[in-house]
Amino acid sequence: MNLAVDTPWVLSGLLLTLLPLFNSGMRAGPAPWLSLIPADTLSVFIVCCLRLCAIAAIAGLVLGMAGLHRTEQSRERIGHGAHIVLLLDRSSSMDNSFAGRAPNGSDESKATAARRLLTDFVGHRQTDLIGVAEYSTSPLFVMPLTENKNAVQAAIAATATPALGFTHVSKGLGMAISFFEQQPVTGSRIVLLVSDGAAAIDHDSELKLREWFRKQQVRLYWIFLRTANSPGIFDQPEDSRDDNAQAMPELYLHKFFSGLGSPYQAYEAESPDALKQAIADINRLENLPMHYVEHIPKQDVSAACYGVAALLLLILLGAKFCEVKR
Amino acid sequence: MAISLNDIKQEKYPPMTETLHYRLPWQSSSVYPGAHPGQMVGAGQLFKRHEPLIASPDPRRIDLRASVLDPFSGYRVRVYQQQSVVNVYLLADLSASMGYADKQQTLIRFLLTAANSAFDYGDKFGFIGCTERIEHCRLLPAGQHLGRVTALAKQLQGLTFTDSANGLKNASAFLPAERSLVFLLSDCHFPLAQLRAVLGSLQGHDLIPLVLWNQDEYAALPNWGLISFQDMENHESRTLFMRPALRQKIMATYRQRQRELKNSFRAFGTEPLFITEPYSTQTVNRHLQQRLA
Numbered sequence: 121m122n123l124a125v126d127t128p129w130v131l132s133g134l135l136l137t138l139l140p141l142f143n144s145g146m147r148a149g150p151a152p153w154l155s156l157i158p159a160d161t162l163s164v165f166i167v168c169c170l171r172l173c174a175i176a177a178i179a180g181l182v183l184g185m186a187g188l189h190r191t192e193q194s195r196e197r198i199g200h201g202a203h204i205v206l207l208l209d210r211s212s213s214m215d216n217s218f219a220g221r222a223p224n225g226s227d228e229s230k231a232t233a234a235r236r237l238l239t240d241f242v243g244h245r246q247t248d249l250i251g252v253a254e255y256s257t258s259p260l261f262v263m264p265l266t267e268n269k270n271a272v273q274a275a276i277a278a279t280a281t282p283a284l285g286f287t288h289v290s291k292g293l294g295m296a297i298s299f300f301e302q303q304p305v306t307g308s309r310i311v312l313l314v315s316d317g318a319a320a321i322d323h324d325s326e327l328k329l330r331e332w333f334r335k336q337q338v339r340l341y342w343i344f345l346r347t348a349n350s351p352g353i354f355d356q357p358e359d360s361r362d363d364n365a366q367a368m369p370e371l372y373l374h375k376f377f378s379g380l381g382s383p384y385q386a387y388e389a390e391s392p393d394a395l396k397q398a399i400a401d402i403n404r405l406e407n408l409p410m411h412y413v414e415h416i417p418k419q420d421v422s423a424a425c426y427g428v429a430a431l432l433l434l435i436l437l438g439a440k441f442c443e444v445k446r
Numbered sequence: 447m448a449i450s451l452n453d454i455k456q457e458k459y460p461p462m463t464e465t466l467h468y469r470l471p472w473q474s475s476s477v478y479p480g481a482h483p484g485q486m487v488g489a490g491q492l493f494k495r496h497e498p499l500i501a502s503p504d505p506r507r508i509d510l511r512a513s514v515l516d517p518f519s520g521y522r523v524r525v526y527q528q529q530s531v532v533n534v535y536l537l538a539d540l541s542a543s544m545g546y547a548d549k550q551q552t553l554i555r556f557l558l559t560a561a562n563s564a565f566d567y568g569d570k571f572g573f574i575g576c577t578e579r580i581e582h583c584r585l586l587p588a589g590q591h592l593g594r595v596t597a598l599a600k601q602l603q604g605l606t607f608t609d610s611a612n613g614l615k616n617a618s619a620f621l622p623a624e625r626s627l628v629f630l631l632s633d634c635h636f637p638l639a640q641l642r643a644v645l646g647s648l649q650g651h652d653l654i655p656l657v658l659w660n661q662d663e664y665a666a667l668p669n670w671g672l673i674s675f676q677d678m679e680n681h682e683s684r685t686l687f688m689r690p691a692l693r694q695k696i697m698a699t700y701r702q703r704q705r706e707l708k709n710s711f712r713a714f715g716t717e718p719l720f721i722t723e724p725y726s727t728q729t730v731n732r733h734l735q736q737r738l739a
Contacts, residue, residue, distance in 0.1 A: 144674060148683045151675035152543035152663055153635035158699050163687040166672075444671035444688065 123421070126187030133182040140174035145436075149446050170439055173432045180429030183422065190419040197414050199247030202308040202406040203265055205296040206238060206272075208279055209315035210256040211287045213347070218391055220347040230345045233392040234314050235276055241399050242272050249412060251299045252276065255292025256284035265299055267414060287317050289373065290325035297329075300336045307410025309338045312402065316345040318369040321376060330380060339383040339406075343398050344370065346390045353388050464727035466563040468627060468734050472652060474530040475624050481567040484530025496522040532627050533572065533588045534564040537648075539632030540575045540584060540602075541611035542678040547660040549633065550607065552725040554599050556631060556656070559727055561595040569627075573598060574620050576613035585620060610679050611636050618647040630655040634707050635679075641707070645714040654737070655711055655718040656730065664700040665722075667693050 214231040223229040251265040252275040263275040296311045353374045357363040365372040387398035474484045499521035512522035564571035575584030628651045676683040711718040719733040
């Protein structure tokens with residue numbers, strides 16, 4: 121409860137709260153001898169209540185004018201979960217179905233399936249910090265790590281816009297890892313890469329990614345949405361001439377990930393069900409105890425102050441109407 | 447509301463025509479002839495006793511039968527009780543509470559009525575006004591000048607009562623040593639101990655207490671509502687949440703107070719008259735007649 125005000129000098133008006141102690145606000149009729157009027161506890165109680173109401177009403181108005189608010193706060197919490205960065209492939213092939221065709225009424229596109237299942241996934245992970253990044257030709261910064269699930273789900277929903285051309289996975293990974301910079305190491309850190317294709321990673325990027333993965337202690341999950349009749353992650357080349365990164369980028373990316381030294385798991389999903397299975401798997405695995413800080417934004421309390429003051433003034437007005445006029 | 451002396455003289459206020467029929471159940475010791483039973487013997491109608499001729503040398507009053515029966519063969523003379531005057535005083539409480547509602551007007555009306563009655567009887571009338579102490583400007587020595595009384599009434603008319611009634615217990619110092627008729631006009635809104643002190647100091651006189659209360663003080667309170675009171679004497683204020691139970695309680699307190707006052711007065715041999723309704727001389731007269739019976 122860190123309360124603060126916008127204009128502190130207005131608080132000098134709080135001195136006015138002493139006013140009801142000196143003036144009851146009622147017209148006092150003369151009484152010849154007050155000792156003859158018996159002491160009445162209920163009257164004393166009501167008068168005290170009215171005085172308090174008046175004091176509180178004045179205080180409420182003054183605090184409202186001073187702009188009372190609760191400062192931004194952070195609360196430390198302990199939960200089970202992870203820091204997850206969803207790294208989504210925005211290449212145009214994602215808009216095709218798993219069969220490699222443009223989606224018609226019966227089957228959905230890979231992107232749609234991923235969107236639907238990831239939205240569910242985010243909904244289940246209440247205590248996680250989740251960020252969203254995308255990549256195609258270049259990485260797209262979408263949503264930093266946040267506990268606001270609505271924002272994350274909205275960010276996922278925003279991938280419904282038509283996708284772009286290329287698949288530049290190394291820059292996307294770089295951006296995803298950069299999300300973890302200046303974040304405390306607590307729970308597990310996950311980059312969930314959802315893609316339907318791969319690309320060769322050049323040597324410089326490889327070195328950098330290795331270093332970053334090691335430094336940030338990031339686990340990598342790769343959900344490969346495999347289109348029918350396209351090369352998979354685990355496919356070995358039939359021809360030794362095809363055994364290079366240009367010809368089989370999926371395999372070589374997998375090999376690169378396996379050799380990163382950080383925990384890595386690849387899922388090859390060939391249907392929405394398989395994708396669902398993969399996501400459920402991750403959901404189950406990544407539930408380490410996590411220490412995180414919840415941020416509560418600044419809250420304006422002046423409206424409540426005015427509300428309370430108005431209510432109290434209504435009560436006082438009622439009391440004024442109850443006053444006997446002689 | 448201000449009444450002027452013209453109003454009084456024009457009989458808007460009728461005290462000039464009304465008379466207090468005060469009679470004494472005791473004998474005045476005054477030597478001057480007047481209208482009340484006195485201790486003096488002289489020209490009167492009521493036979494008092496026989497005296498030797500030498501003590502009362504009035505041959506017209508020789509009682510032959512008593513003279514014959516006198517074993518010492520002296521002449522016996524019938525002597526009669528002389529009607530004497532009595533000093534009438536109005537001892538008035540001029541404390542702030544007497545400024546409540548119409549009490550001040552009642553006080554002035556009673557002052558004029560009593561003064562006129564006293565002058566009608568040929569008695570002397572004096573006034574002692576008491577506040578915190580007894581001020582000489584509120585003091586009227588016993589006399590027979592209506593002008594001074596009306597001047598005093600006019601003065602009281604313009605006066606705002608502010609103080610307490612502590613001066614009442616010193617009032618006996620301003621009364622004559624001989625027994626007088628004293629009207630005590632007060633609302634008795636002070637502690638009973640003080641009242642007893644006042645009554646104790648006035649025991650040598652014939653006291654007629656008139657207690658002025660106003661219905662507005664207690665009976666005319668509302669059944670419901672918030673009401674704020676400020677004490678007229680010490681300016682302490684209190685707010686009450688009126689409800690039928692509290693109203694009953696206040697009225698019961700006043701009734702209890704009335705009983706206590708009556709008991710206090712009776713302990714000193716006087717019966718008080720509570721004037722709670724608008725003043726009327728007839729009420730006072732009825733009380734005065736009951737007192738003789």
